[in-house]
Every structure is written in C-alpha cells, then in structure tokens.
Amino acid sequence: MCGIAGGHGHARAVDGRRMLRRLVHRGPDDQGEVQANGSWLGHRRLSIVDVDGGRQPLVNETGDLWLVGNGEVYNHEQVRSGLPAASFATRSDNEVALHLLDSEGPAALDRLEGMYAFLVAGADGSFFAARDPVGIKPLYWARRDGMVRFASEMAAFDADWLPFVESFPPGFHWTPERGLERFASAVGESDREPSDRRQALKDTREALVASVQRQMMGDVPVGVFLSGGLDSSLIAAIAARHLAERGERLQTFAVGTDASPDLLAARVVAEHLGTDHHERVYTAGEAVGAVPLVVRAIEHFDPSLVRSAVPNYLLAELAAQHVKVVLTGEGADELFAGYEYLRDLAGADELQAEMVRTVEGLHDLNLQRCDRVTMAHGLEARVPFLDRQVIAFALGLPPEWKLSWPGEPEKRLLRDAFEGWLPHELLWREKSQFGDGSGAADVLTRRMEQSVSEEELERDSSLTDPPLRTREELAYYRIFAEHLPGVCAERTVSRFATA
DSSP states (O other): OEEEEEEESSOOHHHHHHHHHTTGGGOBSEEEEEEETTEEEEEEEOOOSSTTTOOSSEEOTTSOEEEEEEEEETTHHHHHHTOTTOOOSSOOHHHHHHHHHHHHOGGGGGGOOEEEEEEEEETTSOEEEEEOTTOOSOOEEEEETTEEEEESSGGGSOTTTGGGEEEOOTTEEEETTTEEEEOOOSSOOOSOOOSSHHHHHHHHHHHHHHHHHHTTOSSSOEEEEOOSSHHHHHHHHHHHHHHHTTTOOOEEEEEESTTOHHHHHHHHHHHHHTOEEEEEEOOHHHHHHHHHHHHHHHTOOOHHHHHHHHHHHHHHHHHTTTOSEEEOOTTHHHHHTOOGGGGGSSSHHHHHHHHHHHHHHGGGTHHHHHHHHHHTTTOEEEOGGGSHHHHHHHHHSOGGGGOOOTTOOTTHHHHHHTBTTBOHHHHTOOOOOHHHHTTOHHHHHHHHHHTSOHHHHHHHGGGSBSOOOSHHHHHHHHHHHHHSTTOOOBOOOOSOOOO
C-alpha cells in the first residue's frame, strides 16, 4: 500500500525527508509527515482504501498519537465495530490499528488480519513499531548512538546507516522501554480439524475462497498475476467467480517470452475464466537489461530469486498501467508441499517441520521479491494463500495427506479440492518455476555467467557468508553491493526461493 519511514531519539525531519524521497515509488499518490517530541514519522501513499480521506499520518481524537502504516487490515470493519468508544475520522483500515493500539495496547495487534508494518509516535515521547506475523510487508531498522531509524526498504537509509540495517522480525513489536516483544506467530492453531480427507477437501476450498474474498477489499479494482500454473490459476478462478456475482470482470496479467509455457497456459486459463487478459511478451535482451533494476528493487542477489523476479518485475510494470492491486499465488508450495525436493524427505514428521520452516522464512525471500517488484511500480500485491487463517488450516492438516508418491503430482490435495474449477489439463499441469516457465532462467544464467570469470569467482566468493556459489550469483552480488554499500551480506541459502 505505501512506504513508511521514521526515527526515534533526536530524530530530525531533514533526515526523515531524505529517507522518504527514496520511497516515492512505493506511494506515488501522496505524502505526509509529523514531528513528535524526539520522533519523526513519514509516509508515502498508494491510495487504495478511503482514497479521498485516508491521508497519513493518522492521528487519534485527542491529537497526541500518530500512526503511519504500510499494508492492509482485511478485517478492519469487524475490528472497528468492536471499538464503539473510538472516534474515527476516516474509513482507512489503518486507522483501526491506531485506535486499537490507543485503547487496548500492543497485545491487541493479534486481532488484526492482514499484512502491515506500523510506526506510532506520541506527543509524550513514546514510540512503537510492529510488523505482521508472516512478514508480508517489509520493515527494516537500524540502531546506533541511542537513535533508531525505520523504513520500508534498505535503500531508504543513508550510507552511514546501512552497515547497521537489519530486517525487523515478523510478529514482533518494539518500544524503547521494553525492546522487542512477540505478539503473534506466522503459524497458529487451526480451529478446524477435518475428520477425513473428503471433509479436508471441502474445508481447503472454503478456506482459500474466503481468503480471496477478504483480500479483494478496497476502493480500487483488483487484478491477478496469472502464470498459468496451479496456484495463480486457482486464485484467478475464485476471484473471477466473486466478481461475476457483482457483474464485474476480472483483469489478469501474464508475462513470458514468445510461446513460453507460462504465457500459453495463462491464455487458456484466461479464456476459460472469461477474464480481461493482458500480456507482456519480452525478449532476452529486455530480460537481461532489467537485471540491474531488479536486483536494486528486490535488494537481494540469490540467483533463483532474481530469475523469478525479472519476469515478475516486467509483469508488474504492465499491471500497474491497469490496476493498483493484484493477487498472487505465493505460499501454496510451502503449505501444500509443492517443491520437488520435499519428495526426498523421510516421512510425514520431517515434511511438516520443513513446511513450517519455509513458511517462517518467506519474509526474507519470496515475500521480499513479491513486495519489491510490485511496489517498484506503485502496485500492491496481496497473497491469499498466506492469510493466517489459511496457514493455520493448511499446516493443521495431517502432513501424510500431502506426501507425493512416485508418479503422482505434487499438491494433489489442493488439486482435488478444486476439481471442476479449471479444465482438467490445467488443474493437473506439471509445475515449473516461474523463471523457467516464463523463459527467463536460461537466458539470465548464461548472460550473467559470461560477465564473470572463474578466477574472479575464486577470488571474490568469500565476500559473503556463506560464500558465493556461482559466477551468476557473483554478478548479481556486484549490483547489490554497489546499490547497498556496507549492508551485511549474509546470504540465505534457500531451496524454495521460486515463483
């Protein structure tokens, strides 16, 4: 939804404004700021809910507490109805968080369903920061010399602050008095325990349908990134049905090289669903040319992440010309065991542990890519599979139901749950990574490896911990290091940084 920046402890507006200028792409519609007794808050706005009246910083009725937020609170209307004593000045979903914190304190954040990062400052010198439990929306912070700064992206920080920048942990809040405290986890307890597999299929379908419908809230049109794979096709199918009930037509967006598998499959899905479909066909030269922009946007240099980010970046550029919000299929592979390597695990317990691990690690990988490539173009991405209710339900299912046996496709439970929603050949289409299916992977690997010699890799591999693995990765790292000099380059080795 937006870009936020803030500081506590001798925070100066001139420093904050400089940070905020680096976040204009996240919120091209408006900006606002407030200085509050040693603290400063700034906001760049992408107007989605209460387009005319939801300007930030938001302030409480007594005029002594301010909030800036990035993200969406999907259950804001329900939470609002539970705060009868509060005097609301706007219809903004973020204002609900302000009054909830003002009246009930930080522990009440667990009642919010959505994706968000909040900074709050008080006239009494108080300060508060929080990030959603899954880490869908980004927040970074840096601490030095008794001062603390916050921002939605690392690039917002001044160069002398970059060595101190860290990712703010999901599901935590922070105050100067008490430090970091956890208020919620990404993986919670499910309130539904299916008695058998047939009931599980029905409950899986209902959980995802409800999540998609929740996440279509807002005062602007919502589209879908459609790769032609299972996950995005299911999201599109649900969204298309929901809009059809209101007499509206879904907009879908696909990207790929000419005749790439994802592009062709997306066309078939779009035709079947009757969507208003848009395509971006790119060349190998365009993909390679986008690499520096993409690495700087995603603030990462993991090769699999970059390969999938390039087509997503080009896709977001197209979608931003038509909508302000898109739904994506992120998270399905983590919840329903969609990765090939999961077949090699020893059994159900090991599979369950690995699924939990991957969900808890998404905030620094796939979700970071998802947020950055879209917000680089002033576009908000929402992730229905990673709604906390869906996470709790999916990880509460018996893991043995998700095991893939030889000759059987992955995510069979999810496919069975939506039998009849898509043509059979699309519902059971074999999975491919987005960078592969869109035609980007081979081109990028080959071109980037050509820019680095084996001697250079041997010399420079130890620049990160763990060491850089390939010439391709070193090529991406060089762009990253030039963009963010001094940032601690601890590389996350991942098997699940894919589409």
